[in-house]
Amino acid sequence: MSFKRQPAEPYRIKSVEPIRLLNKKTREEKIKNAKYNLFQLDAQDIYIDLLTDSGTTAMSARQWGALMMGDESYAGATSFRKFETVVKDIFKKKFVIPTHQGRSAENIFFSTVLKKGDYVPNNTHFDTTRANTVHKGGIAVDLPCPEAESEEAFDFKGNMDVLRLDEFIHEHGSDNIPVVIMTVTNNSVGGQPVSMKNIMEVSSICKAHSIPFFMDCARFAENCYFIKRRESGYTDKPIKEIAAEMFSLCDGVLMSAKKDGMVNIGGFIALNDEKLYRKLTELLIIVEGFQTYGGLAGRDLEALSVGLQEVLEFDYLDFRIEQVRYFGEKMTEAGLPIISPTGGHAVFLDAGKFLPHIPADQFPAQALAVAFYLEGGVRAVEIGSLMFGGTDPVTGEKITAKKELVRMALPRRVYTNSHIDYLGEVAQRIVANKDWMAGFKISRQAEFLRHFTVELEQLKSEKIEIS
Numbered sequence: 001m002s003f004k005r006q007p008a009e010p011y012r013i014k015s016v017e018p019i020r021l022l023n024k025k026t027r028e029e030k031i032k033n034a035k036y037n038l039f040q041l042d043a044q045d046i047y048i049d050l051l052t053d054s055g056t057t058a059m060s061a062r063q064w065g066a067l068m069m070g071d072e073s074y075a076g077a078t079s080f081r082k083f084e085t086v087v088k089d090i091f092k093k094k095f096v097i098p099t100h101q102g103r104s105a106e107n108i109f110f111s112t113v114l115k116k117g118d119y120v121p122n123n124t125h126f127d128t129t130r131a132n133t134v135h136k137g138g139i140a141v142d143l144p145c146p147e148a149e150s151e152e153a154f155d156f157k158g159n160m161d162v163l164r165l166d167e168f169i170h171e172h173g174s175d176n177i178p179v180v181i182m183t184v185t186n187n188s189v190g191g192q193p194v195s196m197k198n199i200m201e202v203s204s205i206c207k208a209h210s211i212p213f214f215m216d217c218a219r220f221a222e223n224c225y226f227i228k229r230r231e232s233g234y235t236d237k238p239i240k241e242i243a244a245e246m247f248s249l250c251d252g253v254l255m256s257a258k259k260d261g262m263v264n265i266g267g268f269i270a271l272n273d274e275k276l277y278r279k280l281t282e283l284l285i286i287v288e289g290f291q292t293y294g295g296l297a298g299r300d301l302e303a304l305s306v307g308l309q310e311v312l313e314f315d316y317l318d319f320r321i322e323q324v325r326y327f328g329e330k331m332t333e334a335g336l337p338i339i340s341p342t343g344g345h346a347v348f349l350d351a352g353k354f355l356p357h358i359p360a361d362q363f364p365a366q367a368l369a370v371a372f373y374l375e376g377g378v379r380a381v382e383i384g385s386l387m388f389g390g391t392d393p394v395t396g397e398k399i400t401a402k403k404e405l406v407r408m409a410l411p412r413r414v415y416t417n418s419h420i421d422y423l424g425e426v427a428q429r430i431v432a433n434k435d436w437m438a439g440f441k442i443s444r445q446a447e448f449l450r451h452f453t454v455e456l457e458q459l460k461s462e463k464i465e466i467s
Contacts, residue, residue: 010315011413014061021047021377031373035455036440038369038379047377048419049411053345054218055101055258055265056411060310063262063303070299075290079298079305086305090240090312091217092247093270095277099288100295102218102256102267106132108287109214109254109269112279113178114138121168122181122216123160124148124188127387129181129216131448141168145198148189149402153341155230156195158186158223166205174209182250183216184223188383190405191219191324191343193226196234196246203249212251212273218259220246222344225317239312252276259345262307262412266300320344324410326417330424331408335431345409351384352404355437360385360400362439362459368430369406371437376426380408387451436461 022030022045034040038051049056071077080098087096099105106129114120116137125133125140133140145159160182169177182202184194206213217223224242228234234242247253252271257263271277281291288295296304310316321344328342331349339348351365358364365384372378381387384404392399408423438461445454 008319009416010319011060019047020044024374027374027377031370035443036366036370036458037451037454037456038373038381039452041373041379045377046373046379048415048423049379050346050408051379051381053259053409053411054256055263056414057258057262057264057307058411058413059263059303060306060413062310063306066302066306067299070297070302072298074293076292077298077301079301080292083301083305086308087268087270090243090247090308091253091270092244093252094272095270095274097269097271097277097280097284097291098294098296098301099267099269099284100265101258102216102254103128103132104288104295105254105256105267105269108280108283110136110138112276112283113212115178117176119168119172119177120179120181121160121165121177123158123183123186123194125181126183126187126216127449127451129183130388135448142188143168144186144189148186148192151340155341156193156198156226157189158184158192158194158343159198160194160202162198162201162205165202169205169209169211174211177209177211179212179214180206181214181216181254184246185219185226185344187219187345187407188388190339190348191222191346191407192339193223193230193344195231196227196242197231199246199249206251213249214252214254214271215247215250216255217247217253218256219344220253220255221260221311221317222321225314225321226344229321239314239317243312257304257307260308260311261304262311263300263304266296266304268294320410320412323417323420327408327410327420327423330420331427334424334427336427339405347408347410348383349380349406349408350403351382351406355404355434357435358437358439360389360404361398362441363404363456364439365404365406366456367437367439371430371433372406372408372426375429376422378408378423378426380406382451383407386454390450 071079084096110132114136118138121141124142130140143161143164145161147154148157224239257266328347337350337353351368355364363386365382369380385400388401438459440456443455
């Protein structure tokens with residue numbers, strides 16, 4: 001549906017939470033004290049929080065009601081059985097393992113299936129998937145489709161390069177590839193969707209080489225929506241039916257339910273291999289909890305059971321994707337370059353293109369993200385050389401990201417279109433002052449996932465003279 005105005009929310013607001021906009025001088029003090037790391041700011045000092053769409057969903061009245069039904073029995077709780085039934089119905093897998101969130105599912109999975117030196121191909125790893133792969137001694141291999149690098153608006157920029165996948169398997173051998181992962185939607189390339197055709201092709205290659213094929217399906221419903229809208233033959237199919245076809249093509253799934261599970265905490269693994277299921281649950285019981293709660297309370301499982309059904313509703317998804325599109329339009333109108341087309345959960349700003357005077361090793365995307373806080377109390381996240389860069393452990397050379405992006409992720413059912421309009425006004429002020437912006441240098445960092453705790457120093461600003 002094409003809107004001449006901003007889309008209207010398909011819900012009524014039943015409960016509100018106050019937010020406040022600190023004055024600019026206070027914001028300057030707060031970000032300086034946080035060492036220019038937006039993760040280190042207190043939530044109470046944020047006006048609009050677009051750091052992530054993970055765990056930030058506003059739950060529905062049905063979900064709040066479901067919380068009261070939580071069975072907190074240690075083993076075999078009725079809440080787990082309800083959750084298990086919903087997951088099996090949607091994801092079409094025999095075995096279900098609850099975890100407290102997605103990275104825990106990744107930790108348990110990769111700890112079990114990986115040995116040192118193994119390769120894990122993915123259309124594009126996101127930060128925690130890559131970190132869990134590397135932490136277990138694996139080698140994360142990104143195989144995005146060629147269109148992912150294009151500035152043109154292709155329908156399925158999240159696809160995997162199937163020719164490169166097949167070549168990679170022949171080159172390195174299937175014995176050294178314990179699993180192929182497909183991330184839907186593809187977060188690291190702009191929240192871009194993956195086509196059903198591409199999933200079929202990857203599935204076929206994996207079957208031909210007897211390699212398990214798993215999906216990182218945190219945003220599976222958004223991906224199904226794009227398939228319905230953009231891929232031939234799916235226009236008249238319900239979202240749930242599209243999901244069933246998609247999951248019939250893989251051997252298992254890893255999910256952070258804090259995204260399309262529509263809850264504030266939770267995750268799971270679902271799979272068909274009973275032998276692997278038993279190995280995974282052995283580790284689960286050691287590090288997470290018993291196999292019927294996996295680190296979650298019964299009330300969390302109840303809310304998740306409802307959320308997984310609500311996320312399949314077309315009206316919700318239609319508004320969700322349209323609101324992101326509208327947000328992208330506001331950024332473009334202000335003069336900020338974005339990854340086009342907009343994806344399902346966020347607008348990705350191309351900071352490298354916007355701030356060409358700041359080199360990658362001075363983190364232009366972080367400079368833009370900090371500017372949004374200083375100008376409007378807005379928190380976003382850098383997805384560039386701060387998150388994905390570093391030093392090559394073998395050569396010692398500096399690694400920089402292919403793109404310097406700022407992800408502005410919209411929490412589900414949280415902000416109205418008036419907030420989007422405000423973000424557009426903030427963007428206009430940033431564009432007007434872009435030439436004064438400067439980069440950063442690192443003063444302290446961790447070995448893994450450094451962007452969460454890194455400490456930065458701001459470099460001196462030197463205004464560009466425009467001829």
